[in-house]
Amino acid sequence: MKKINIRTFASLAALAVVLSVSAGAQDAAALYKSKCAGCHGADGKKVAAADLSGADVQKKSDADLGGVITNGKPPKMPKYASLTPDQVSGLVGYIRTLKK
Numbered sequence: 001m002k003k004i005n006i007r008t009f010a011s012l013a014a015l016a017v018v019l020s021v022s023a024g025a026q027d028a029a030a031l032y033k034s035k036c037a038g039c040h041g042a043d044g045k046k047v048a049a050a051d052l053s054g055a056d057v058q059k060k061s062d063a064d065l066g067g068v069i070t071n072g073k074p075p076k077m078p079k080y081a082s083l084t085p086d087q088v089s090g091l092v093g094y095i096r097t098l099k100k
């Protein structure tokens with residue numbers, strides 16, 4: 001069996017983490033675009049729904065935002081119970097990037 005240099009292994013592991021985080025961010029952006037942008041706008045500021053970039057939304061905890069995504073907020077916000085916890089977490093992270 002061939003031995004792998006520890007530096008090579010560490011470099012490859014770090015690259016895998018960076019690529020995974022980057023792919024996750026891209027997935028969250030695409031998910032936001034498909035599920036959220038229609039009501040909240042591409043920048044989260046669409047007047048017809050909650051301003052996701054504003055202080056009222058941004059001060060909420062990640063758990064609170066995740067709960068609204070998963071369970072909805074009647075009368076206008078539908079629930080997205082079919083999303084995985086990772087998808088919800090990705091959306092919450094993406095919403096954080098919309099901060100004013």
